[in-house]
Amino acid sequence: MTDKFKNVSMNGRMAYTIMCVESYLAEKFPNKDWTLICKILWQATSSNWGDWSDIYSSVIPDVIFQYEEYSNEDYEGILSEEEFQNVKNLFSGITKGIENDPGDEVNYMLNKPFEMAMVYEGTVIGDGKESFNIIENAENILKKNGIALPDYKKVLFSSADEHNGWGNDFDGEYLSIILNKEQK
């Protein structure tokens, strides 16, 4: 595990984590429309993670389920009221929004990119072992469900030599199997 991503930037590790999430969603819930969630996810590779994590957390089940009604304060500029309701409906019946519970797989997987953005916020990457753990946890869910792992070689281009280990920004949408269905 450590060797595969040792020379990959944090941005590349984020991209791979998102690829894991997409593989899970596409395989387990192929009839649901994950476009909005994935559009937000892939903003991560070209945005600062201070702002992106605030936007993305809005659509994680354990967060959005805390809001019975649309909150202008927390959702204006991120989701319309209609989108807010659509996301809640999307998750209805497939997750209870229980934090840190591998048994609640949908919420657990959707938290992985958020965790990747948080793990070294305000500190340094160091040996990166915490980020490798996040990836490993995502991969374990895929393995448990018999889902093929994404091709990690697709993120090797994003080198840990770039930008103090964080990697340069790039538009990661081309890596999406949900937003680019023909590449699946």
Add this chain to the structure above:
Amino acid sequence: MSKGNSGLFPSLSHNTSSSPNNNKPGPTENKMHSNVKNWAEREKEKLHGKAKKGFNTACVVYDESTGKHYYGKNAGYKEPGYVKNPILFGDSTHPGLLPKESLNKYPIGNCAEVDAINKALNDGANINNLHMTVIHTTNHQFGSYKESCENCNYAFRGKVKINYSGWKEGN
């Protein structure tokens, strides 16, 4: 120590602080740690939803010239009414202590250290008099020391008096 009347003891004129209070000794490392931990626990209780999810760092700085404490959290700069101190953020004619471009994946000013130090400077503190402690506030690491990031190393290393949480290695 600084009685100049007899001529036997030179007056203490090389004080690094401009304070008239002859710099109080700071709280112990443990006291700083418990102060920020207690503050963070109270803060976390006030938060819900996205704000609670996103709260991951707390910082306390102590001004040894006044004995005051200032507390900050990550993304504190987004709070309504936040005033950016030009010593940190610069102004139209002078650069600030913070780097012009972020050295990592987070926006300039995002850190808990910046929030706390910004408050101290806005209150008239001298950065050279500040003692600092930074901790994680996530559930699984709550209270653990958090080493400063690239941006804070650039801005504050060699400027704040003490950082109990540590600086980036090799920087």
